[in-house]
Amino acid sequence: MDALDYRLIAAVQAGLPLTARPYAAIAAQLDMDEQDVIVRLGRLKTEGLIRRWGVVVKHRQLGYRANAMIVMDIPDDQVAEMGLRVSQHSFVNLCYRRPRQGEVWPYNLYCMIHGKNRETVLQQWADLQQSCGLEACRHEILFSRRCFKQRGAIYKAPVIEPLEFSHG
């Protein structure tokens, strides 16, 4: 990644303008060439820095109001394999390993399920437990209540001061 890549990320993070030639508009802001903008974005995507390039939906607004974060206590030597298995399910939106916090919070695998209602999400969790052999696994289900803040990526350039992305 070079300085121009960071400036480009900073310029597109709030989203493309809804005009016929959006990449040309971004290019004009950065005093770049439209084709260079397109090629660079493609490269950043191939390299994996841009994880996906497209429409970012607001699930709550679309009726997906039941949002559960499920935390699990998986033996350390099995957590990587279990993470991959869990993330194969189409209804799982995110799946991360995070450090345990002793007995206060003994969980090391996190996944997220967004659904239209609680019953659907709980059913999906039951399916997940069954297909991954998680019936006996210690876990907690944390449904979301109020959303206090949700917003898109903010990365500043050229000093890299990123202020948001997807889920920590």
Next chain:
Amino acid sequence: MLASLHKHLLNDYQQDFPLSPTPFLDIAEQLGVTEGEVLAAFQVLAEQQMISRIGPVIAPNAIGNSALVAMAVPEQDLAHVAALVSAYPEVNHNYERENRFNLWFVLIASDQAHLQRVISDIETQTGYKTMLLPMLADYFINLGFELNLND
């Protein structure tokens, strides 16, 4: 009720929005409508807050340093603490969840030191401890959000 065009725009372009000089025209041709209709439909989706943007989702920790943070806050203090937390530009996705740890947010800083500074500041400001849960591994494969828009 969303029109079929809106549903396609929401579902079909989460991963690979066209990287071409005329992306909206490309989409229009794929869906058999006009470029103007595609732009107008995206405008509606943006105005109705159904999409947050057409743009990048950056890989976790690819730029800067991020962590999930949890706090256990007494109910009567929660709205106040949540507002203090949300006021930080480094904070996003600040949610109340059903748990003894009832406030969950993502913090993104430029580096580890910056992250720690914000955490200490939040603890001082709110008077409550935080539980810092950085990502150790990311297993997610199924990118995007598959919407069932038929009901």
